[in-house]
Amino acid sequence: MSDSPTILEVEGLSKYFGGIKAIDNVDLDIRQGEIVALIGPNGAGKTTFFNCLTGIYKPTAGDIKLSDPRNGKSTRLNGKKPNKITEIGMARTFQNIRLFPTMSVLENVMIGRHCRTKSLIFGAITRNKATRIEEAQIIERSYEILKKVGLHRQVNEQARNLSYGAQRRLEIGRALATEPFLLLLDEPAAGMNPKETEALVALIREICAEGHSILLIEHDMKLVMTLSDRIFVMDYGKKIAQGTPVEVRENPAVIKAYLGEDVDA
Amino acid sequence: MFPVKELKRSALISLWFAFLTFPIMVIKVDPIERIVHWRWDNMFFIAFGSFVLSILAKVFMIQKERRASRKKRKIAAEPLIQRIAREPRFLYPLVVACFAFGVSFPFLFSTYQTNIMTTALMYVVLGLGLNIVVGVAGLLDLGYVAFYAVGAYSYALLNLNFDMGFWAVLPIGGLLAAFLGVILGFPVLRLRGDYLAIVTLGFGEIIRLVLENWNAFSQGPSGIANIPRPGFFGMEMTFAGGITYIYYIVLVLVVITIFVVNRLQNSRLGRAWLALREDEIACQAMGIDKTKTKLIAFSLGAFWAGFVGVLFAAKTTFVNPASFTFLESAIILSIVVLGGMGSIIGVIVGALILILLPEYLRALSEYRMLAFGAILVIMMVFKPEGIISNVRRSYKFKGTNTPEGEIHE
Amino acid sequence: MDYFIELLFGGLTRGSIYALIALGYTMVYGIIGLINFAHGEIYMIGAFTSFIVATVLSIYGFPLLAIVVIAAVAAAVWSSAYGFTVEKLAYRPLRKAPRLAPLISAIGMSIFLQNYVLLAQTSDFLPFPELIPEFAFMEPVAHIVGSSDMVILVTTAVVMVALTCLIKFTKIGKAMRATAQDKTMAVLVGVNVDRVISATFIIGSALAAIGGLLIASHIGQINFYIGFLAGIKAFTAAVLGGIGSIPGAVLGSLVLGLTESFATGYISSDYEDVFAFSLLVLILIFKPSGLLGKAETKKV
Numbered sequence: 019m020s021d022s023p024t025i026l027e028v029e030g031l032s033k034y035f036g037g038i039k040a041i042d043n044v045d046l047d048i049r050q051g052e053i054v055a056l057i058g059p060n061g062a063g064k065t066t067f068f069n070c071l072t073g074i075y076k077p078t079a080g081d082i083k084l085s086d087p088r089n090g091k092s093t094r095l096n097g098k099k100p101n102k103i104t105e106i107g108m109a110r111t112f113q114n115i116r117l118f119p120t121m122s123v124l125e126n127v128m129i130g131r132h133c134r135t136k137s138l139i140f141g142a143i144t145r146n147k148a149t150r151i152e153e154a155q156i157i158e159r160s161y162e163i164l165k166k167v168g169l170h171r172q173v174n175e176q177a178r179n180l181s182y183g184a185q186r187r188l189e190i191g192r193a194l195a196t197e198p199f200l201l202l203l204d205e206p207a208a209g210m211n212p213k214e215t216e217a218l219v220a221l222i223r224e225i226c227a228e229g230h231s232i233l234l235i236e237h238d239m240k241l242v243m244t245l246s247d248r249i250f251v252m253d254y255g256k257k258i259a260q261g262t263p264v265e266v267r268e269n270p271a272v273i274k275a276y277l278g279e280d281v282d283a
Numbered sequence: 284m285f286p287v288k289e290l291k292r293s294a295l296i297s298l299w300f301a302f303l304t305f306p307i308m309v310i311k312v313d314p315i316e317r318i319v320h321w322r323w324d325n326m327f328f329i330a331f332g333s334f335v336l337s338i339l340a341k342v343f344m345i346q347k348e349r350r351a352s353r354k355k356r357k358i359a360a361e362p363l364i365q366r367i368a369r370e371p372r373f374l375y376p377l378v379v380a381c382f383a384f385g386v387s388f389p390f391l392f393s394t395y396q397t398n399i400m401t402t403a404l405m406y407v408v409l410g411l412g413l414n415i416v417v418g419v420a421g422l423l424d425l426g427y428v429a430f431y432a433v434g435a436y437s438y439a440l441l442n443l444n445f446d447m448g449f450w451a452v453l454p455i456g457g458l459l460a461a462f463l464g465v466i467l468g469f470p471v472l473r474l475r476g477d478y479l480a481i482v483t484l485g486f487g488e489i490i491r492l493v494l495e496n497w498n499a500f501s502q503g504p505s506g507i508a509n510i511p512r513p514g515f516f517g518m519e520m521t522f523a524g525g526i527t528y529i530y531y532i533v534l535v536l537v538v539i540t541i542f543v544v545n546r547l548q549n550s551r552l553g554r555a556w557l558a559l560r561e562d563e564i565a566c567q568a569m570g571i572d573k574t575k576t577k578l579i580a581f582s583l584g585a586f587w588a589g590f591v592g593v594l595f596a597a598k599t600t601f602v603n604p605a606s607f608t609f610l611e612s613a614i615i616l617s618i619v620v621l622g623g624m625g626s627i628i629g630v631i632v633g634a635l636i637l638i639l640l641p642e643y644l645r646a647l648s649e650y651r652m653l654a655f656g657a658i659l660v661i662m663m664v665f666k667p668e669g670i671i672s673n674v675r676r677s678y679k680f681k682g683t684n685t686p687e688g689e690i691h692e
Numbered sequence: 693m694d695y696f697i698e699l700l701f702g703g704l705t706r707g708s709i710y711a712l713i714a715l716g717y718t719m720v721y722g723i724i725g726l727i728n729f730a731h732g733e734i735y736m737i738g739a740f741t742s743f744i745v746a747t748v749l750s751i752y753g754f755p756l757l758a759i760v761v762i763a764a765v766a767a768a769v770w771s772s773a774y775g776f777t778v779e780k781l782a783y784r785p786l787r788k789a790p791r792l793a794p795l796i797s798a799i800g801m802s803i804f805l806q807n808y809v810l811l812a813q814t815s816d817f818l819p820f821p822e823l824i825p826e827f828a829f830m831e832p833v834a835h836i837v838g839s840s841d842m843v844i845l846v847t848t849a850v851v852m853v854a855l856t857c858l859i860k861f862t863k864i865g866k867a868m869r870a871t872a873q874d875k876t877m878a879v880l881v882g883v884n885v886d887r888v889i890s891a892t893f894i895i896g897s898a899l900a901a902i903g904g905l906l907i908a909s910h911i912g913q914i915n916f917y918i919g920f921l922a923g924i925k926a927f928t929a930a931v932l933g934g935i936g937s938i939p940g941a942v943l944g945s946l947v948l949g950l951t952e953s954f955a956t957g958y959i960s961s962d963y964e965d966v967f968a969f970s971l972l973v974l975i976l977i978f979k980p981s982g983l984l985g986k987a988e989t990k991k992v
């Protein structure tokens with residue numbers, strides 16, 4: 019793994035909200051094919067970190083560099099719009115689920131295909147051959163993805179009628195539809211029962227095996243410890259530790275930050 | 284039956300409204316003659332009316348709650364119109380019948396009626412155009428009338444100064460309006476929804492004020508008269524013939540608009556608009572260019588308004604800034620809101636009701652704007668989805684290579 | 693120089709009136725995040741109520757001072773009642789609805805109230821009785837600064853001080869500030885949010901009514917449509933100052949009043965309203981957080 023190319027390189031990232039230093043000078047890197055976890059107590063700044071990476075917040079300082087392993091092209095993400103970043107190849111899910119509630123499960127994934135397809139006004143009105151083919155492909159690809167995340171039975175349901183766990187999986191499916199090489203998951207197991215979590219672990223492994231790299235925020239330590247190649251730990255906006263699961267588990271700073279929380283559970 | 288507690292509440296409400304409306308409804312002063320009219324009968328009407336209305340509103344609320352709880356038990360009965368709209372078996376004959384009625388209208392009714400119907404159909408197109416912007420893409424555009432004005436003045440001015448004909452200006456008017464939509468939309472579409480509404484309102488007013496004050500350009504408040512009606516291969520037409528002719532032009536435009544709007548809604552673009560209305564941030568994170576997608580909706584809506592603007596100038600043969608006030612935007616918005624945001628059939632029905640009803644019930648026409656205002660409030664409070672809520676075909680996956688049973692369970 | 697001072701005072705007077713209306717916009721926005729489009733109509737109803745009451749009293753021969761006091765109180769009472777009712781009917785049921793729903797409802801309310809007054813009263817311009825006399829001590833400067841300018845400035849200043857005290861020191865004022873800062877937190881510490889919202893509408897409406905009375909007697913005529921323009925201009929002022937901020941509303945109003953006064957005085961009076969609308973569009977595009985508002989990042 020250590021010889022794989024670095025695909026994400028974050029240097030000195032900071033984000034202040036007024037006086038609050040939500041992120042304070044954090045470095046992080048991910049190599050191709052890795053599953054990396056970002057952990058830390060509530061309010062540590064993990065979600066804010068994702069928001070900065072994906073262009074939803076504008077970082078106060080720092081550098082973010084994303085390199086596409088498929089062609090080796092690297093791009094500085096600072097100041098790029100969220101949709102551009104997704105187009106380059108980094109997609110995400112949201113901690114507080116943000117599906118399109120009244121659209122169907124299939125349509126939610128179809129939206130993910132938007133940035134990989136082209137037809138516009140002319141195609142929409144004339145419905146020419148290229149548009150029809152494109153539309154059929156969108157539906158086909160979306161259905162395949164739904165099968166992968168195990169939602170193909172609910173393809174015509176409204177997204178808001180899905181169970182919590184299913185909504186989280188749909189968010190993953192929607193993100194996969196944008197063909198990312200790096201996938202960011204914000205607390206994907208939150209609200210899931212043990213059985214659902216188990217299925218999620220399998221899904222994440224499968225996605226990773228297909229060549230996607232993954233950065234995930236998670237509170238479920240068992241999941242984090244079994245899945246991750248490396249772990250970054252944040253507290254009060256600062257990175258307090260990084261390393262393999264074993265290293266992190268034994269790090270006194272981490273134990274202190276999690277004092278009262280059972281690290282092994 | 285109706286609980287006594289509720290009657291008491293309604294009685295209190297009616298007392299409150301009697302008090303509230305007292306100075307404005309009861310007293311009328313003539314400051315010149317120095318006479319005071321006390322119109323106590325009005326107080327009685329208000330008290331009685333608010334008593335009845337408050338009971339009706341309560342009954343409606345109770346029913347709505349009951350329906351909501353029934354829906355939870357999954358027996359959601361679809362309203363009749365919606366079922367018809369969903370079933371091609373019913374929908375197509377209905378569409379054909381409507382179309383046949385539309386085509387034969389000038390033969391069945393007088394020129395006067397045809398003229399009124401033309402106006403109503405123009406509002407149908409305006410409503411459908413605004414529907415793309417407000418209903419589908421969720422952008423509250425309160426300055427829609429500005430684009431309508433651009434179309435109307437394009438024809439008036441291009442004809443006056445360059446002697447250009449109706450058919451030449453028709454696309455130009457639409458394109459100019461769309462162009463203006465892009466110019467305005469570019470800086471403002473990144474604003475939050477309510478700010479966007481106010482900016483577009485301000486913009487609409489600026490356009491009107493400029494038309495009113497820039498005499499050298501637009502001939503000011505007196506407007507431009509003697510605009511020619513559309514020509515038909517250079518033929519001279521009688522007055523009635525001209526009206527019928529415009530009617531058919533508008534009818535064709537209605538058909539084209541319905542076709543185009545329907546296709547747009549059910550496309551990759553239409554999907555993106557819907558998604559944008561539901562969650563902008565998720566949309567961006569899914570790779571949708573927010574500004575570009577909104578800009579397309581905004582300028583498409585503007586294009587239609589410009590188009591109808593040209594027709595308006597040709598129909599009335601006269602334009603002045605007074606036709607393009609904020610109230611005009613509000614009327615078109617009422618059409619969309621009453622009909623059901625995003626719903627094509629709804630907007631058509633809404634336009635016909637709101638434009639034809641005051642024409643035919645003359646007694647009502649005085650209360651027209653009062654009713655438009657009330658409609659906006661009442662619809663938002665009681666039935667935000669409109670009288671005919673959107674029956675958008677969602678993409679039903681029919682499963683090409685999977686057994687049917689696997690999908691539907 | 694006289695002309696400059698005349699324009700200066702004209703601008704301050706205008707600005708004061710805008711401020712009285714703008715406060716209602718800004719307070720409501722601060723608390724429920726709604727552009728209360730019908731607020732201009734509340735102001736118009738204040739002007740109408742004071743017109744009706746003052747005219748009736750003067751026909752029945754009341755002394756001027758009594759007329760002024762009773763008209764002002766009546767305007768404030770009825771405008772507040774309208775503000776309160778409008779909120780209950782048109783906004784409260786939509787508290788959880790998507791953001792645009794209450795705005796559309798507010799637009800509907802605005803159109804409704806305009807036409808209600810039009811139908812119940814008249815569409816003509818009505819001559820407003822002169823409630824503010826020419827003071828003798830203003831004689832030497834009367835060609836530059838009118839008595840009514842002075843009264844408007846002083847009244848506005850007094851009202852502002854009163855409002856500041858109300859918000860700083862009273863229980864309801866503290867509850868309003870708490871609600872504006874964080875509604876969920878306010879509920880947790882036992883603030884009755886419904887009551888705070890009602891109070892906000894009542895106070896804002898009363899201020900607008902005072903503005904209505906002052907401007908009507910300053911200009912000398914009213915009709916049912918005055919609320920639209922005044923409302924939009926006051927809203928512009930509120931946004932200019934930073935919507936949600938009370939000092940911002942006052943500052944924005946004064947800036948807008950002065951801008952209008954000097955622009956019409958030195959450039960052209962044809963485009964008087966275009967200046968305000970252009971200012972509105974430009975601020976919203978380039979600095980939507982206004983002069984004193986703070987830009988916030990929406991939490992994702």
Ligand SMILES: Nc1ncnc2c1ncn2[C@@H]1O[C@H](COP(=O)(O)OP(=O)(O)O)[C@@H](O)[C@H]1O
Nearest residue numbers: 035040060061062063064065066067989990991
């Ligand atoms: N848009 C925002 N405005 C102000 N403060 C914010 C915003 N977003 C996050 N914060 C603050 O940043 C800190 C980190 O939050 P977050 O990134 O959500 O933590 P985590 O995801 O680790 O639980 C918190 O104190 C939070 O209140």
Ligand SMILES: [Mg+2]
Nearest residue numbers: 064065066113
């Ligand atoms: Mg978080």
